[in-house]
Amino acid sequence: MKILLMGHPNVGKSVFFNRLTGANVIESNYSGTTVDYTRGYMSLDGKEVEVVDVPGTFSLDPKDRAEEVAVAMLKEAKDAYVICVIDSSKLERGLYLALQIMEEGYSVIIALNMDDVAEDKNIKIDSQKLEQILGVPVVSTIAIENIGISKVISRLKDAKPVDVEDITVMRAGMNHRGKCGCT
């Protein structure tokens, strides 16, 4: 099993990586700190799992060398799980990449990182509702303070490929037993 950490530049992928694997990769507060990928290992249910810190990319259509590395990493690992790290204060553009990755048929889990920054900016995201709409696990995190990381790991097993055709906001109305309350 392999986990890829993907997302826009400067959303905290490297922080995630270091917290997950106990490894040391450089973290900074600006885009483009990670320009090459780094592999590390963490244990999940007694098994060793490979984790890859992928350089930040805005979309799957690469614009620079670091993004090329990112896209190549994804294409190479067809059966990988992807933790899509999104800056909570910039949800929309983060979702763009997440959707692209889901369209490629990967099992995605979404980490709404930098929850504190969003809160500073007075932006609130209903993560449960987002999870119901997308059909993939969504977890709020503050990676630098180690908040939510273990929850992301515990939800990994719920990640599965989703057909984007099935994604409609109608699903937000569904109740917990899976029956649709809407028409």
Add this chain to the structure above:
Amino acid sequence: MKLNPDERWDLIDSIASHVVTYGEYRHTLKDAIGELTVKPMTGIPIAIAVMYCFWSVFGSFAGTLCTDGFFVKLFDGYWLPWLQEVFPGKGGWLYSILIDAGGMTNGEFILSDNCFEAFGVLTSGLFVAIGVVLPAIVIFYLMLTLLEDIGYMPRLAVLIDTVLHKIGLHGYAIVPTILSLGCNVPAVTATRILETRKQRFIMMTLLAIFIPCGAQLGIMEEVIPGLVGYVLLYLVIGYFIFGFVLNKIVPGKSPEILIDVPQYQKPMMANVRRKLWMRVSSFFKVAVPFVLLGCVVVNVLYLVGFIQWLGDLLAPVFVGWFGVPKETAGPLVAAFLRKDLAVAQLSVIEMTQYQMLSAVVLVSIYFPCVATFAMMLKEGWKELIGSVAVLAVVVFLYGGIIHLIGKLLGVA
């Protein structure tokens, strides 16, 4: 199923409208500071203040406090005399390589009295690596890490964007440029944040030629404190002149960019500590072996007479064109292995102030050190060959120009 971009954005819009609620926008202190540091009127003076602060802390901590205040006393006062005393075979070749090549005065073997002149692996080699370079690198990376984690770098990028466009780059090129002041090796990899091959080539070439690394800065502060400013001035001017020329002649595009300016953040001490440790230790894994190896190679080449031969051979170029003594051949060989070592060597050669200035600039712009060279090769051999060709032209031209300026000023 796959969506096209428009369908994707439509879907995102409808999702966002269901899950995101925007509260009232609050103008926080962070925002206010953020704006002050990015608007040119206030931002440029602040940037100059930050850079000045950076430089003076660098000089006073590394040079004055650590090196002069402690390591010089330790190495010259205890380490060197002790080794000179206990190491057997004074005057022999092993003694010359490891401890002290000394000097012959009236047929008598005279020991050196400081670690710059001894030039043994265990004396000068260790002194340069630990006594001079270590403190310089530690303080440099500490300050860089703080600036990075606070989130100042992208703001600097915004401020300098217009200027860097003139040389075919854009504001974000400030990141590899500043990283390069620590060590050129990670900076070469950092050029990947630039979009086009043209930009990467220009950046890589400029940083390999014109940007002195932290180790070299540290040693320059130590051995030629009065000239560092002039050396840097020549390098900065060269960076822009040749950047401007490269931009005109290298084919390709230099696109505009949108810079994402993150919020200011309080640096997390654990992260700063870890990053500092990683950078300093990886620097030393590369640096220390090369410093020690450099001492061995240069000493051996001296002993077998190669350096003298090379000096005589290149004398017309060195003396006539560059206006520096032919003895600088030795340091130039060392400069390929380590530039800090080369500057240390230059400092003990007798020459005028202006010759010293020219020689140090030459050592800086001449060939990148072997570690940088290897890193550039990894990024692509075509680029490397191109860079080396540019470098050869630059060294010859710029070296000559510096000599000419000296002549016109009547100091060379």
